[in-house]
Amino acid sequence: MDENLHDIEDIFYSALNDNEETPSPETWNKVDRRLDKETVISIKKKYAVVKRIAILLLLLLGISIYEGERISNNNLAKNNNSNSVDQKISVPVFNKPLNKITETTAGIKAKSGKKKTVNKRIIMQTYSGSAGQKPGNKPDEITYREDGSNKKYIIQYSQSKNKNSAGKVRLTSATVVNSEIRNETPVEDSRYFKGNKNAMERRQVLSLNCPPYLLFEDMMLHAKDSIDIKYSLPELLPYKTNVLNSRNSSIAKNRMKDAEKLSRFSITPFFSPDIAWYNLQDENNNNQSTSAVDIESKEKHEFSSTYGLTADYKINKHWGLQSGITLSNTNIVTDPEIIYAQPDNTGNIKYRINTSSGYGYILPSFSANPATGDSLYAFISTHSLQYIGIPVSATYSIIKNKFLFGLRTGVSANYLTKAKLETTVEKGFDNSVETVNKIQGLKKIYFSGLAGVDVNFQLNKKISVVFAPTFRFALNSIIKNALVNSYPMTFGSVVGLKIGL
Amino acid sequence: MDSVTINRNSTELLEHLRQLIQSCIGGNRFSQNRLYDQFAPKMLSVCMRYGKNREEAEEIMQEGFVQVFKSLHNFKYVGSFEGWIRKIMMYCAIQHYRANPKMYLVVDIENVTEQQICKEDILSRLQKKELLEMVQALSPAYRIVFDLYVFEGMKHREIAQLLGISEGTSKSNFFDAKKILQKAIANRLKVAENY
Numbered sequence: 001m002d003e004n005l006h007d008i009e010d011i012f013y014s015a016l017n018d019n020e021e022t023p024s025p026e027t028w029n030k031v032d033r034r035l036d037k038e039t040v041i042s043i044k045k046k047y048a049v050v051k052r053i054a055i056l057l058l059l060l061l062g063i064s065i066y067e068g069e070r071i072s073n074n075n076l077a078k079n080n081n082s083n084s085v086d087q088k089i090s091v092p093v094f095n096k097p098l099n100k101i102t103e104t105t106a107g108i109k110a111k112s113g114k115k116k117t118v119n120k121r122i123i124m125q126t127y128s129g130s131a132g133q134k135p136g137n138k139p140d141e142i143t144y145r146e147d148g149s150n151k152k153y154i155i156q157y158s159q160s161k162n163k164n165s166a167g168k169v170r171l172t173s174a175t176v177v178n179s180e181i182r183n184e185t186p187v188e189d190s191r192y193f194k195g196n197k198n199a200m201e202r203r204q205v206l207s208l209n210c211p212p213y214l215l216f217e218d219m220m221l222h223a224k225d226s227i228d229i230k231y232s233l234p235e236l237l238p239y240k241t242n243v244l245n246s247r248n249s250s251i252a253k254n255r256m257k258d259a260e261k262l263s264r265f266s267i268t269p270f271f272s273p274d275i276a277w278y279n280l281q282d283e284n285n286n287n288q289s290t291s292a293v294d295i296e297s298k299e300k301h302e303f304s305s306t307y308g309l310t311a312d313y314k315i316n317k318h319w320g321l322q323s324g325i326t327l328s329n330t331n332i333v334t335d336p337e338i339i340y341a342q343p344d345n346t347g348n349i350k351y352r353i354n355t356s357s358g359y360g361y362i363l364p365s366f367s368a369n370p371a372t373g374d375s376l377y378a379f380i381s382t383h384s385l386q387y388i389g390i391p392v393s394a395t396y397s398i399i400k401n402k403f404l405f406g407l408r409t410g411v412s413a414n415y416l417t418k419a420k421l422e423t424t425v426e427k428g429f430d431n432s433v434e435t436v437n438k439i440q441g442l443k444k445i446y447f448s449g450l451a452g453v454d455v456n457f458q459l460n461k462k463i464s465v466v467f468a469p470t471f472r473f474a475l476n477s478i479i480k481n482a483l484v485n486s487y488p489m490t491f492g493s494v495v496g497l498k499i500g501l
Numbered sequence: 502m503d504s505v506t507i508n509r510n511s512t513e514l515l516e517h518l519r520q521l522i523q524s525c526i527g528g529n530r531f532s533q534n535r536l537y538d539q540f541a542p543k544m545l546s547v548c549m550r551y552g553k554n555r556e557e558a559e560e561i562m563q564e565g566f567v568q569v570f571k572s573l574h575n576f577k578y579v580g581s582f583e584g585w586i587r588k589i590m591m592y593c594a595i596q597h598y599r600a601n602p603k604m605y606l607v608v609d610i611e612n613v614t615e616q617q618i619c620k621e622d623i624l625s626r627l628q629k630k631e632l633l634e635m636v637q638a639l640s641p642a643y644r645i646v647f648d649l650y651v652f653e654g655m656k657h658r659e660i661a662q663l664l665g666i667s668e669g670t671s672k673s674n675f676f677d678a679k680k681i682l683q684k685a686i687a688n689r690l691k692v693a694e695n696y
Contacts, residue, residue: 008679008682008683008686009650009651009679011632011686012632012636012647012651012682013651013652015627015629015632016546016550016629016632016633016636016652017652019546019549019629019633020542020543020545020546021542021545021546021549021555021558022542022545023541023542023545023559023562024559026559027541027545027559027562027563028534028537028538028541030563031537031563031566031567031570032530032534034563034567035530035533035567035570038567038571294577297574297575298574298575335572335575336572337575366662366665367662374659374662376662377592377663426595426662426663426665
């Protein structure tokens with residue numbers, strides 16, 4: 001009977017082992033569709049990290065610009081308010097015939113009451129042919145006001161002299177000029193005036209590219225006539241920008257002076273999403289079963305990151321030192337593979353998993369006594385490493401307005417704090433998750449070099465936003481007595497907040 | 502001279518296969534289709550033994566080929582490429598077996614008549630298709646043990662580890678499977694004789 005049963009096996013083996021069946025065409029189509037789907041998912045996964053980084057950077061850039069602009073405006077307002085709040089400008093210009101270009105040097109009364117002459121001229125040519133204003137009429141006074149970013153000249157006419165004319169005309173900024181008239185560019189557009197209901201009147205505004213001035217022609221000025229800032233003449237904008245720039249540059253100079261006075265110490269808490277990879281080299285071991293190429297082909301780096309705190313010390317205007325403490329996490333996934341049992345360092349036979357970061361032994365409960373050479377199917381394995389690093393680097397930086405650009409290079413000592421390996425092996429109807437909390441073959445310490453570029457955007461005297469793309473590269477292998485030598489490399493986008501102390 | 506020619510042809514074939522694999526790794530769909538065409542008939546035959554019917558076999562093979570294309574970079578050119586694909590198909594079949602509800606067929610094997618049947622006799626009188634249907638008719642638990650033992654050459658200890666059952670269960674399932682198959686063959690031969 002036994003012999004007969006053995007025959008049964010042979011019958012089926014010889015009949016079916018080399019059999020061939022033609023699959024239906026639909027099967028390939030399904031495989032084809034699945035492969036397309038896998039490709040799409042893989043591309044999605046591949047660029048997911050890049051997308052996240054890009055969004056984060058855009059967000060930070062947006063916040064920085066917004067904050068910077070807001071702070072800049074506040075500073076401008078403070079600066080101007082402190083110098084020229086409610087300045088009164090005398091108007092001898094209007095005593096002269098109005099049909100000529102006239103200019104004057106305005107004496108500005110500062111708030112303190114001291115009269116000082118500055119190099120500012122009011123240039124204004126007015127035509128007042130309408131019933132409202134006759135040539136020769138002059139406003140009682142022109143007042144220059146700046147409330148924050150809102151700059152205006154108030155031309156005050158006496159109501160008693162001309163009841164029909166405007167009581168007050170507000171003009172927008174940039175009627176104070178510092179240079180000579182050139183390049184007249186007439187512009188006509190009724191949009192520039194708001195509040196004037198007399199549409200029949202012809203309104204013409206002439207503006208000069210630099211410096212701008214306003215010319216009123218055939219126009220009756222009414223109370224509360226104004227040129228709204230949002231309808232500013234395009235030709236005025238460059239000038240306005242120039243004015244602001246000149247003010248900004250003076251502020252920037254002040255700020256640089258301030259910066260020089262700032263403390264030499266600063267700290268930067270930061271976070272850096274990293275793109276990580278290993279440079280693998282074969283160990284000079286002729287008896288090895290796994291090569292660097294093998295390991296490289298089956299491993300993929302997952303999301304890695306570094307975060308920590310750095311401290312900066314400014315030696316002089318350009319040079320500085322940086323140190324601190326960092327915590328880096330690296331996660332690597334290994335494709336499914338068959339693992340084999342072999343004696344471990346203590347002579348016990350266990351299943352060995354080789355990785356680029358060393359090796360680990362597992363002994364699943366369902367296979368407690370394997371023989372050398374026994375195999376198990378391991379599904380995807382993941383191993384993660386965590387290092388505490390102490391970097392020391394030299395920095396060279398230059399300040400440009402609110403930005404600080406710098407170069408940084410140095411070394412870092414990295415101390416291994418965690419090396420964990422997790423895999424899932426087959427265990428009948430269920431899978432068994434095996435964890436190795438100590439990956440063997442790893443050095444406790446390795447050294448790495450680092451090089452990077454710093455871009456700081458100053459939010460205020462104390463705080464800057466830091467963006468620093470940084471390349472870190474291992475100077476020695478993280479592995480000892482293992483199959484391959486591993487040199488971790490990372491490229492990280494450091495984002496942090498620098499706080500002056 | 503002939504052996505030299507054969508060697509050269511085999512080297513050329515290997516080189517051709519290597520190029521085809523590299524092209525598949527690069528994601529060339531045309532090459533993937535060629536590789537599929539080359540191995541699909543044999544692999545479907547393998548999957549037919551693990552599935553209960555053709556549809557299930559094609560489902561297993563489809564999953565298997567997706568895994569093959571995803572893992573091609575892991576192939577080390579050591580050993581047979583066909584054997585490597587076959588192994589993947591086997592693992593996919595096991596996964597499929599686990600994923601689907603297990604239905605254990607209660608088989609009364611007491612009534613199985615034991616006949617002394619000659620192997621050649623059976624092969625001459627039964628078609629391959631009929632034998633395949635007999636294997637497919639086995640319960641999943643019997644079928645997978647029978648397939649792993651007979652066609653993959655695994656030992657009961659390995660089968661037990663792979664399926665998460667005891668070695669004794671593996672042996673018992675195998676024995677029962679053989680009994681059922683023996684009975685099925687005997688019945689089929691009896692029917693054939695009557696005609």
